[in-house]
């Protein structure tokens with residue numbers, strides 16, 4: 001990987017100013033400097049970089065350059081960013097600018113408060129990072145005019161536990177541990193955990209809010225779940241509650257140590273199969289596992305069904321169908337998938353079962369959380385419950401909403417972007433599924449929840465923000481989860497897969513449409529050729545299907561069924577593309593027979609809404625997917641959403657910049 | 661129902677200005693504040709009569725969000741008429757008109773008739789764009805102009821029909837070669853039978869019979 005070169009900076013006044021200001025310091029910054037007078041006692045500057053800038057607005061003249069530092073004090077790592085003083089002539093201007101600039105000053109943020117760092121390496125322009133705090137707020141992007149992102153991350157990695165997210169290779173998680181309990185502890189703002197018990201017999205008290213019921217439930221499970229836990233691969237892991245109490249007592253400084261111990265322990269005990277460093281293991285294991293199993297399985301199924309060697313032969317095999325659909329998974333059967341602590345014993349079997357029938361509505365809340373990755377398959381009831389409790393403790397929504405109202409008018413002007421988004425979201429939530437009882441009527445609290453969760457997300461992922469279509473995706477999640485915080489976190493997970501659909505430049509959509517055209521070409525080349533001859537090759541008529549996963553094409557209940565089937569990622573993570581082909585194939589005779597042109601086709605496809613038979617189409621899609629086999633997968637360019645976590649053994653592989 | 665001509669319309673403008681509401685008011689004569697925001701495009705159709713001739717309007721209601729434009733543009737092709745809508749209570753929707761217009765001029769045919777609509781005129785107390793400004797913009801760019809309200813139905817019927825009348829007049833004046841579908845006009849019975857007159861469901865069923 002290379003650092004981005006300096007791109008055209010001629011229009012960048014700020015950059016020019018900083019160049020004049022001190023090229024010597026610029027040159028030296030990459031070397032580690034020992035602190036002298038400026039830093040507090042015992043502190044050591046482990047990284048310092050000049051010309052790291054923020055862009056508060058789109059105006060070049062308002063960019064602010066500064067110095068980014070990492071400071072180590074004791075066992076804690078802090079980050080600071082100080083804007084340069086403006087070297088301007090007009091005294092008044094300086095004063096004003098100084099005040100403004102200081103708004104952005106970052107004074108010693110401890111890494112215990114950092115959740116993740118997203119690295120962006122756009123093909124043009126500077127690399128930048130976005131640092132997300134555990135509160136869910138993010139700092140504005142830091143643009144590294146002189147490069148140094150890699151070293152920045154490498155330095156952090158030397159001092160705190162930093163790991164590439166399994167879901168998104170451009171995200172680096174700080175203090176993120178494998179099991180959800182520990183992850184929860186670290187990624188949540190510990191200050192809110194006022195007191196934490198040290199032994200199993202003492203109640204865990206979480207924050208101020210009365211969550212008695214949950215606490216009791218947790219305590220009920222506590223001793224057994226933890227001992228069970230210890231029985232599996234994690235013998236040396238202490239009672240996590242005790243570790244929290246230590247962390248709290250020592251003001252978080254032990255987090256990193258705890259993390260290191262835990263993970264190295266984990267890998268020493270658990271896996272010793274050929275993988276090198278444990279970071280690698282950590283990064284790639286889940287993805288690899290899934291992929292491996294999925295492909296194994298595809299093979300298995302393939303064996304049972306006659307496969308046309310030439311995909312064009314498929315029409316002759318129209319009797320080859322997917323397996324009969326099953327009734328949705330009910331609670332009795334669901335119980336058979338779980339061990340007595342609530343862990344899913346065989347996640348692949350579960351995903352397969354859901355693939356063939358979906359789940360009963362009453363189970364969705366829990367099962368969706370698993371399918372979306374909000375809960376780990378090997379989490380226990382207690383852990384899931386605890387995750388819910390803790391995460392809702394975050395009060396992130398309230399915090400953000402308050403934030404909106406408590407900022408000064410001066411600051412508010414800087415928040416035009418935020419206000420624009422809020423305006424858009426306000427407009428859209430009143431135009432989302434209002435015919436549904438759950439969202440109907442004036443002053444419906446669920447509409448407010450829908451707004452709050454979307455607003456929070458637009459902050460959480462400030463780059464992506466809000467885009468139309470998201471409310472359609474959030475609506476069923478909220479309908480199922482009922483709870484603000486659970487919905488939010490599940491949506492976050494869903495957007496890990498579908499986020500690129502909402503890129504401003506539509507790149508995610510275009511790559512899906514492209515993949516679709518490749519698949520259609522493979523699975524029905526006459527139809528594909530028909531589209532080609534009739535100027536329909538862009539497949540834009542499938543835009544709505546792809547953007548919101550067929551949400552507008554089916555009844556609400558059917559949409560939920562389809563989604564859970566898609567989310568299993570059983571057979572393929574791109575099953576939805578096969579669903580598209582399956583629908584087109586069903587109507588190919590009509591489309592070609594009536595010689596539909598682009599306009600007529602678009603109208604025809606739009607009006608299929610409500611007329612597609614879900615079960616039959618799913619069987620077709622399954623058959624197509626099996627039929628296409630590896631050829632199908634090979635026709636879908638890597639990175640087409642919704643992609644599984646990319647296995648990246650390399651810590652710093654050049655990633656395509658998916659967001660923005 | 662059979663028609664003498666079929667005109668394709670597009671409705672464009674910023675998100676939330678009331679495009680879908682205008683369409684619904686025109687096709688169903690009702691105002692429904694609780695409908696879904698538009699993803700991609702939606703369709704409506706209605707018969708009107710101009711000069712005693714039945715004319716079918718096939719209306720494409722497009723999504724207003726900026727980031728969808730690269731895709732919604734492809735829907736402009738072959739439109740005979742466009743309703744370009746802004747919201748009189750939101751200044752920015754008026755400010756964006758020029759970029760919408762540019763898009764339309766670039767991706768639709770040059771003879772497309774464009775009607776500028778200042779919607780939500782029932783909200784006069786929250787007005788942020790004066791009628792004169794709307795008029796002025798329309799005059800500068802050669803558009804027809806009306807203020808309307810999808811809520812009260814004021815001028816909705818008129819806007820759609822006046823656009824059709826203008827297109828009809830252009831046909832009478834020989835501006836279009838109506839057998840060329842790229843102008844967004846299809847000929848039904850009594851006109852010149854186009855080579856692809858059978859493509860549209862309505863026209864093929866109706867072929868030859870009178871209304």
Ligand SMILES: Nc1nc2c(ncn2[C@@H]2O[C@H](COP(=O)(O)OP(=O)(O)OP(=O)(O)O)[C@@H](O)[C@H]2O)c(=O)[nH]1
Pocket residue numbers: 430431673674675676677678679680681682692693694696697698699722723724725779780781782783808809810811812
């Ligand atoms: N008072 C008033 N409100 C209106 C009028 N027309 C539309 N609205 C309201 O404005 C909001 C947006 O209307 P839509 O028709 O959905 O807007 P749109 O232009 O189709 O928006 P997109 O589909 O997102 O591009 C709705 O909540 C309507 O209730 C009007 O004439 N008067």
Ligand SMILES: [Mg+2]
Pocket residue numbers: 679680681696697698721722723
């Ligand atoms: Mg609309």
